[in-house]
Amino acid sequence: MTLSAQSIKEIEIKGKLLDKETNQPIEYATVLVADNTTLKPIKGTTTDINGNFSLVTTATNFYIEVSFIGYKKSIFNKPSKTDALIDLKTIYLEPDLESLSEVTIIAEKSTTEFKLDKRIFNVGSDLASSGASALEVLNNVPSVNVDIEGKISLRGSQGVQILINGKPSVLASGDGNNALGTITAEMIEKIEVITNPSAKYDAEGTSGILNIILKKDQKKGLNGSVSLNIGSPDTQSFGLSINRRTENLNIFSQIGLGKRTFPNDYETINQDISNNTILKNDGYSEMHEKFYNFLLGSDFFLNKNNVITLSVNYAFEKEDTPGTNNYSRFDGNDDVTDQWARTELTLADNPKWQYELQYKKDFEDHKDHDLLFSAMGSSFSKDSKSDFIDTVALGMNQEDSEEKNLTDFGRVEYTFKLDYTRPFSEKYTLETGAQYVIQDVFNDYEVQDLINGDWVSDPNLTNVFDYKQNVIGLYGTTSYEGDTWGLKLGFRLEQTDLKTLLEITDEKTSQNYSNLFPSVHASYKISEALSLQTGYSKRIQRPGLRDLNPFSIIRDNFNISRGNPNLQPEFTDSYELTSIMKLGEVSLNFGAYYRYTTDVIEEIFTYTNNISTRMPMNVGTNNTTGLELNSKYSPAKWATVTADANFNFFNRKGSFQGNSFDFKGELWSSKINSKFKLPAGIDFEVTGNYRSPFQAVLEKRGEEIYADAGIRKKVFKGKAIINLSVQDVFASRRFISSTTQPNFFLSRTSARGRFITLGLSYGFGKGEAMEFSGQRRRF
Structure with missing residues (x-):
């Protein structure tokens, strides 16, 4: 031997x-x-x-x-x-290249992945959003709805926290429906839908969190892609993504620029029931916008276990919005007593900055043992000027007049995060960390009237509003994930310090409170074809600047919306149970959920002299019970159908100024998406969306029904892609709202119409062509 x-x-x-x-x-x-x-x-x-x-x-x-x-x-x-x-x-x-193209097709991720405390929607397989905005991408995500005004809801509730790469971001903030305005679809890798977040996440958002993960390529060498788009209404855009990876350095960048047009037809009706007078407005506006977006970042690999990332993002939007409102006043006999036109021209500049330093350390003993620190700063500014001219056509009680609205808005935010993950084995993991968010916002708003040839400030509509909020959070979670069952327990402690000030009138408010937010998640694998997941979390929805600021831009003097500086936060206890089933070619996910919310924020209407004023108030409690169904079926290799349906029943109890606002209601929504692989390597997709009418405290919202479609052809072995997408194919989407009270009736409707985009993208180096072109539109 x-x-x-x-x-x-x-x-x-x-x-x-x-x-x-x-x-x-x-x-x-x-x-x-x-x-x-x-x-x-x-x-x-x-x-x-x-x-x-x-x-x-x-x-x-x-x-x-x-x-x-x-x-x-x-x-x-x-x-x-x-x-x-x-x-x-x-x-x-x-x-x-031929082999690489084949591997890419085989390894394409499924549309939706399920994790213990979240669902992941991979954007790359979504054709109907080609050439669209981040808002349209969100609108095609299961459980998510974006209405025609750009308001985002999750399972029918608008208390949603939007994160970018796991952190609050200036890119997800903006003016009204301009939120997410600088993020185009081709920038997005995936979206995490977290309906019951664990304690690791910020407690903000009573209905949950939507976490948008942006792309950052790390292929070796020089790689990238370029896109060019044209569309109707008038739209042109250009996008460029470049990545350079060496042994110790990865440089990534994205550039987007272009122009776009957003038309809007709308009608409002204000009726005074006591004297049966009606004020009607038929309006049209068209926003023309030029935009620029530039992202540059770098990963420094100190060694195989330590990485430092630096990035800076600059975005700029220049808006030019002309519009016309045609008013008619009717008396009790339906005779026209007054008519006049109110024309508007609004010019606005919106620059956004964001910069981040991140350090990550991976430990040798386990692949998931790591330490992550990040420091992020951001700023968003808005400098706008609106000129209004009222021209009288009929009536003796009005004269031609002119008005100016001036806004100087600024927001600065700093976020510091520390996260530590320590697996003790393949099954047991401990996570802990801290977060500190500083927000400093001001809004200088002034209304001027032309009187005898001089511009005179209106003291009742002019003020400077300051908003400062600091939130400190500490969290800890521990989890067990075995072959059959898993359990994750966590807690989060947050302390909030909020101060507001109306400078001219010296009106101050102050709120300081601490809250504990526990979370529990569990899973059980019954068989290879059936698993169960359950979860609980406590959430908070803090009032934002628009909710608190008593002065807002007034484009329609007869329909005014303003904030409430004394508004308190909402708190929600959220429970859910979900089953995940696989039956042959069918995957079926069925869930039930329950939410109990206190200090519910609702808009309350008041009405005087044909002028409606809406203001948010804390009105009682709300119980919501819901059912949700997600399914996927592939009847053939060339066809896939997915369906998403959500139904919830809510019971509202509350009162305001001696008036009861108790009521019950229901809401359901559904999406059906069909994808087909056609001959000649062509992919086709169509998505149908429906949301039922529903009743809020005072307002009734009408139904929404519309369809989106997309077609894609890969050429040159997948290095180039031609996209054609149509949003709202039948131009059927409408925003409909009505409020009926004993002494008044209000109605609002609006429509945006059909949007068509044709895009071409090309990937170079080892880069693949963008799945989306760089255009986006606002709802």
């Missing part, structure tokens, strides 16, 4: 693997020693971060194979004269 062991000869095989085109190391490539006769593997290894490899074998009749996904294989026969060392020196692998 001793003599036999000494006769066995060990051979070391080593070398270095590089990309033939970029001369960059290829990490995790496979190096295999196989038997020359049977072709069966004998021994193997993978390359390290520098492309180096080394292995030892005692085989005598073998060959060496070097391979990596997307590259052509290299095969080396055993040298005729074998020493103790076979040094293959530097091996250059040549990219195999």
Whole structure:
């Protein structure tokens, strides 16, 4: 035995693997020693971060194979004269574009993935949102609805917290329906839908969190993609994404620029029931917008376990919005007593900045053992001027007049986060961390009237509003994930300090409160085809600037919306149970949920002299019970149908100024999406959306029904993509609202029409063509 062991000869095989085109190391490539006769593997290894490899074998009749996904294989026969060392020196692998294209198609992610405390929607498979905005992408996500005014709801509730890459972001803030205005669809990799967030997440958002994950390519070498789009209404845009990765450095960037037009037809009716007078307004506006978006960032790989990321994002929107409101006043006999036109021209500049420093440390003992620190600063400004001219056509009680609205708005926010994840085994994990968010906002608003040739400020509609809010959060979670069941427990402690000030009138408010937010999540695997998940979390919805600021831009003097500086936050206890089933070619997910909300924020209407004023108030409690169904069926390899349906029943109890607002109501919504793989490599998709009418405290909302469609053709082996998308195919989408009270009736309707976009994108280097073009539209 001793003599036999000494006769066995060990051979070391080593070398270095590089990309033939970029001369960059290829990490995790496979190096295999196989038997020359049977072709069966004998021994193997993978390359390290520098492309180096080394292995030892005692085989005598073998060959060496070097391979990596997307590259052509290299095969080396055993040298005729074998020493103790076979040094293959530097091996250059040549990219195999055809193979890479095939692998990309096979490895395409499913539309929706389910995790213990969230669902993940992979945007790349969504054709109907091609050439669209982040709002349209969200509107195609299960459980999410974006109405025609750009308001986002989750399972029928608008208490949604929007995060970008897991953190609050200036990119998700804006003026009214301009939120998410600078994020285009091609920038988005995936969206996480978190209906019952664990304590790790910010407690903001009573109905849950939508976390938008932006793309950041890290392929080796120089890679990128470029897109060009044209559309109707008048739209042109250009997008460019570039990534450069070396051994110790990754540079990523995105550029978007263009112009777009957003038309809006609307009608309002104000009726005074006591004297049966009616004020009607038929209006039209058209916002013309030029936009720029520039992102630049870099990952510095100090070593394989430590990475520093720096990034800066600048976005700018320039708005030009002309509009006309045609007013008619009717008396009790339906005779016209007054008519006049109110024309508007609003000019606005909206610059946005965001910059971030992030440090991540990976520990050697476990792949998920890491420490993450980030510091982010952002700012959003709005400098706008609106000129209004009232021209009288009929009536003796009005004269021609002119008015100016001036707004100087600024928001600065700083976010500091520290997260630590420590697995103690493959099944047990501890997470802990802290977050500190600082918000400093001001809004300088002035209304001027032209009186005797001079512009005179209206003291009743002019003030400077300051808003300062600091939130400190600490959290801890512990989890167990076994083969059959899993459990995650957590808590979060947040302390809020809020101060507001109306400078001219010296009106101050102050709120300071601390809250504990627990969370529990559990899962149980009954069989390979059936699993159950359940969860509980406590959430908060803090009033924002628009909710608190008593002065807002007044475009319609007869329909005014203003904030309430004394508004308190909402608190919600949220429970849910979900089943995940796989039945052959059908996947079915059925869930039930319950939410109990206190200090519910609702808009309360008052009415005087044909003028309606709406203001948010804390009105009682709300119980919501809901059912949700998500399903996917593939009847053939070339066809897939997914359906999303949500029904909830709510019971509202509350009172305001001696008036009861108790009522019950229901809301249901559904989406049906069909995807087809047609001949000649063409993909087609159509999505139908429906939301039922529903009753709020005072306002009744009408139904919404519309369809989106998209078609895509990949050319040049997937390096280029041609997209054609149509939003609201039948121009059927409407915003409808009505309020009926004993002494008045209010009605609002609006429509935006059909949007068509044709886009072309091309990927270079190892980059793939953008799944979306760079245009986006606002609802």
